[in-house]
Amino acid sequence: MDTVEGEKFDSDSVHLLTMPYPPYTEIVDGKITGTSVENIRCAFEAMPEKVAIHARPFNRAKLLTKQGKADGFFSASHKKSRDSYATHSGAIETQNWTFFQLKDSPLDPESEEFKQNAVTTSFLGSNMHSWLQSNGYKVTGNPPTNSEQLLSMLIHKRIDAFLMNEQAMDHAMTDKQRAMTKRKVIHSHNLGVYFGHHFLRHNPGFLERFNSALAVCTEGKFTHRSEEISPAYLKK
Numbered sequence: 001m002d003t004v005e006g007e008k009f010d011s012d013s014v015h016l017l018t019m020p021y022p023p024y025t026e027i028v029d030g031k032i033t034g035t036s037v038e039n040i041r042c043a044f045e046a047m048p049e050k051v052a053i054h055a056r057p058f059n060r061a062k063l064l065t066k067q068g069k070a071d072g073f074f075s076a077s078h079k080k081s082r083d084s085y086a087t088h089s090g091a092i093e094t095q096n097w098t099f100f101q102l103k104d105s106p107l108d109p110e111s112e113e114f115k116q117n118a119v120t121t122s123f124l125g126s127n128m129h130s131w132l133q134s135n136g137y138k139v140t141g142n143p144p145t146n147s148e149q150l151l152s153m154l155i156h157k158r159i160d161a162f163l164m165n166e167q168a169m170d171h172a173m174t175d176k177q178r179a180m181t182k183r184k185v186i187h188s189h190n191l192g193v194y195f196g197h198h199f200l201r202h203n204p205g206f207l208e209r210f211n212s213a214l215a216v217c218t219e220g221k222f223t224h225r226s227e228e229i230s231p232a233y234l235k236k
Contacts, residue, residue: 014044014052016054018032018037035093037053044210047209065196068196075193085196090210090211090218091192096165101154115135118138121142121162122164124145128165
């Protein structure tokens with residue numbers, strides 16, 4: 001048995017780690033649930049393996065998978081840096097990178113004027129925050145750490161827009177806040193499970209079976225936005 005943070009993982013289940021990130025993953029009445037969790041559990045219902053899902057900080061989940069102490073982690077976007085120790089599965093959910101603005105803002109996120117003049121931000125340490133910085137946007141020097149701070153900065157006009165996962169932000173917003181804001185999706189990509197190479201080596205054929213079962217469970221669930229900004233714009 002492997003021991004992770006004092007917890008013994010039995011060898012009869014596939015042990016996946018995740019962090020609370022509504023609506024994909026959340027803890028309700030002590031139980032882990034959410035859209036990603038339900039899609040994963042649905043896939044395993046068609047497979048002989050059992051799954052056990054545990055909440056862990058995301059960096060810890062990645063490390064334990066890399067060390068072979070856990071079998072995988074989610075909900076994760078594909079990144080080359082992770083491919084050295086794990087393999088990305090089919091889509092368990094999608095993530096829409098979205099600019100949120102006050103409804104009366106005249107700035108268009110697709111315009112060069114927006115890029116040059118709009119003060120933007122995202123969560124500190126997030127991929128979206130790094131993307132804003134590396135692509136030449138005007139990013140505030142005090143990035144927030146939660147959704148409430150993002151919304152407060154926007155409502156009090158300390159920023160012109162913020163870049164955020166649309167599904168997560170929608171889950172956090174009130175009806176009043178939704179009515180005050182408008183949004184523009186600039187990029188969509190799949191979220192999946194990263195299964196560790198250590199686990200996959202010992203379970204040949206598992207990933208193919210999981211992906212096949214997952215495709216059945218998620219058929220028709222994902223909406224791809226037609227108003228996405230073009231890939232050429234993303235590279236500006």
